[in-house]
Amino acid sequence: MKLRFLFILAITQFMAVSAQLKEFSLDNLMPGGKTYARFVPKNIKQLQFLGENYIYQKGDSIMIVKPGNHKEKVLVTVKDINRFIAEKGLKPVGSMPRISVWEDGKENGISFLHDKHFIHLSADGSSIEQLYPLEKGDTDFDFDPHKRQYxxxxxxxxxxxxxxxxxxxxxxxxxxxxxxxxxxxHRNEFGIKKGTFWSPKGNALAFYRMNETMVGDYPLVDISAREAKLKNIKYPMAGMRSHEVTVGVFRLSDRNTVYLHTGTPKDRYFTNITWSPDEKEIYIQELNRRQDTCLVEVYDAASGKHLRTLFTETNEKYVEPENPLIFIPGKPELFIYTSRKDGYRHLYLYDTSGKMIRQITRGEWEVLSAEIDPTGKYLYITSTEASPLEVNLYRVTLSNGKRERLTPANGVHTPLMSKSGRYMIDRYSNHNTPRMIDFSDLKTGKTKNLLCAPDPYDGYAMPDIKCGTIKAADGETDLYYRLTQPAKIETGKKYPVIVYVYGGPHVQQVRDGWKWDARGWDIYMANRGYIIFTIDGRGSANRGSAFENVTHRQLGKIELQDQMEGIKWLKSLPYVDENRIGVHGWSFGGFMTTNMMLNNPETFKTGVAGGPVIDWKYYEIMYGERYMGSPKENAQGYKNSNLNRIAGNLQGHLLLIHGDQDPVVVWQHSLSFLKSCIQSGTYPDYFVYPGHFHNVLGPDRVHLYEKITRYFDDYLK
Structure with a gap:
């Protein structure tokens, strides 16, 4: 009797605890939601190095901390800032502005943007050192710390x-x-994030000059005006004429500009501009339009004359340079070049004559970033060496390539290094850790924890989230998946599945981040009784060139095969309802959603495709021609991947969503598909977000995912 009583008590207590768990809303879990910020793991605001010290925001103050004893003091307060700027006749700040740190190797300081001015404070935060007036429309700011100029x-x-x-x-x-x-x-391909490049000492500025005159106007319509207005953009489609780029060099001494003599053909790609340490030469990784040949070229910065070709890298599919050269401090005749020439992204040491000295890193893993310490002795790299699911920091001895892992915990690390390389701020998460921030002295080995973020989902009902592997369609390659499912799977019950798919280059969806990088919507839907499945098939990022470029000139084919292997595995689970399988994705994922619905109509009952590529000939040159070639030379590949051709295969319920201002996957894609469906006698559903671009952001994102949720509830649940 006593045992029975204890059992009943335990069950009662369990049910009481379960009943107390709260349920998430989309406002809790979607960026732009009213309460979304509460469910993001706690962080340390404005944490960054200032010299060998570090700073962070506490309330209305910026604190500065010395690494030795970790004693902190106030560097500057909002009150201080308002006192400083009032003396200059500027409006007060309402809260602590976003602080930037600059340093030139000898001095450092902090700055912020406010009231049409860049305001620079002294390193001790005691006064304004410099004030830079701005004009309306100023943007793309690039600060040179050596000459203190923007x-x-x-x-x-x-x-x-x-x-x-x-x-x-x-x-x-x-x-x-x-x-x-x-x-x-070049539409920000090839690692291009900016258009200006200061010389090492600030005596000259290299810059891109882009001529889009020869590119046809592409019409977008702005309906926000009383009478809708035409808004033309320049959008060079695959196989059509591209913009032309030249590189200028402006010298402060005489305020004259010379242009590099890059010659013809003019539709080449000029990437990863790098100055020589003595400011005399400019290095450019130049790619032909076919993107299978990259030449590392050297130009005279004063005259613009071409000096020499250092070496050429070719690949039968494509070469994709994304990283500037790294010159070795104290050894200006040596630099580091990043390449996938051995099948994985690795680092190579060259001299300025073009001779390769040696390969620095090697292995079946990818270098994701690299920087060198001021002594030139060590490289600090992030890589996938430990696991394709992880990002870790390593210190590499340049002389012999020996690597030392500096981030012992598993997970995805985004480290910050002090200028000297002695101190590290290690910010990371993993599937069990929302966010951890540690400060390490790499010389003494001492570590101090700065933050261990609590679980932001505590007190809320959570699904079960797992990670694992299955084999790709080739029967050999391991593919990583994430499965988000209801916390309690009832025996004998069958559950609907939604495949969340991207599947394309430059994206990895499954990593050992917080909750295996599960999205808020995955969690929301799993709590509503769905199983959400995501797999990184071949063609996705950070697994080497063979893994990625197997899809070359046949986008959608191999990716589809691997996604269907995922479906095969899902169907082997006893609780999966194979008659209720849906799919959802955006951009390349929208292409894959539509592709999967049309090529396997017997499998997929419901789909939602956002901003979908439908016909690759409507996509832009740089990305499109890298992966598909031109429509003229790869006519069969373009035909096979054109989803308009098989619009008549649609059997299930398919909702297409598009922003009417989308400058990436233009509206023509989904509209052309509607026309093809009309001609084929099939009936997709359609929804447009006026005023939105390639994705739906801000508060409207909650509306977007309520719309998507209702669609799956109506046709899959």
Whole structure:
């Protein structure tokens, strides 16, 4: 009797605890939701190095901490800042602005943007050192710490603001389609994130000049005006004429510009601009339009003349340079080049004559980032060496390639290094850890924990989230999956499945991050009785070139095969309802969603495709031609991947969603598919988000996922 009583008591207590767990709303879990911020793991605001010290925000103060004893003191407060800027006649700040740190090897300081000024404070936070006035429309700021000057763009012009506030015009063309210092050159492929490049000592500025005159106008319509307005953009589609790029060099001494003599053909890609340490030469990794040949070229910075070709890298599929050269401090004749020439992204040591000295890193893993310490003795790299699911930091001895792992915990690490390389701030998460931040002295080996974030989901009902592997369609390659399912699987019950898919290059969805990188919507839907399945098939990121480029010139084929292996595995689970399988994805994932619905209509009952590529000939040149070639030379590949061709295969319920201002996957894709469905007698559903671009962001994102949730509830649940 006593045992029976204890059993009943235990069950009662378990049910009481379960009943107390709260249920998530989309506002809790979706970026843009009213309460989303509460469910993001706690962080340390504005944490960064200032010299060998580190700073962070506490309330309305920026604190500075010395590594030796970790004693902290106030560097500057909001009250201090308002006192400083009031003396300059500027408006007060309402809260602590976003602080940036600069250093030139000898000195350092902090700065922030406010009231149309860049404001620089002294390193001790006691006063304003410099004030840089800005004009309306100024953007793309690039600070040179050596001469204390800013490069910036405004409309299509490029300017420099000197320390005394003088605004120097580098260049502005009367043709509005010619941009100086453009940060969207080559549509930001090849690692391009900016359009200006200061020389090492700040005596000159290299910059991109992009001429889009020859690219056809592509129409977008802005409906926010009383009468809708035409808004043309330049969108070079695969096989069509591209914009032309040249590289200029502006010298502060005489305020003259020379352009590098890059010659023809003019539709080449000029990537990863790097200055030589003595400021005399400029190195460019130049890619042909076919993207199978990369030449490392050297130009004279003063005259623009071509000096020499260092070496050439070729690949029968494609070469994708994404990293500038890294020159070795104290050895200006040596530099590090990043390449996948052995099948994985690794580092190679070259001299400035073009001779390869040696390969620095090697193995069946990828280097993700690299920086060198001021002595030139060590490289600090992040890589996937421990696991394709992890990102860890290693210290590499340049002389012999010996590696030392500096991040002992498993997971995804985003480390910060002090300038000297002695101190590290290790920020990471893993499937059980929301966020951890440790401070390490790499010389003494001492570590201090700065943050162990609590579980932001504590007190809420959570699904079961797992990670594992299955074999790809080749029967050999391991593929990583994430399975998010209801916490309690009832015996004998069958559950609907939604495959969340991307499947394309440059994206990895399954990692050993917080909850295996599960999205908020995955958690929400699993709590509603769905199983959410995601797999990184061949063609996705960070597994080497053979894993990625197997899809070359046949996008959608191999990716589909691997996704169907995932379906085969799902069907082997006794609690999966194989008659209720859906699929959802965005962008390349929207392409894959539609692809899966049309090529396997007997398998997929419901799908939601957001911003989907439908016909690759409507996609832009740089990305499209890298993976598909041109429509002329790969006519069969384009035909096979054109989903308009098989619109008549649609059997299940398919909802397509598009932003009407999408400049990435233009609206023409999904509209052309609607036309093909009409002609084929099939009936997809359609929803447009007015004013949104390639994705739906902000508060409207909650609406988006409520719409998607209702669609699956209506047709899959």
């Amino acid at each position: 490069a910036l763009t405004n409309e299509n012009g490029l300017y420099i603001i000197s320390p005394n506030g003088e605004r120097i015009t580098v260049g502005k063309d009367s043709n509005g389609y010619i941009s100086m210092g453009a940060n969207n050159v």
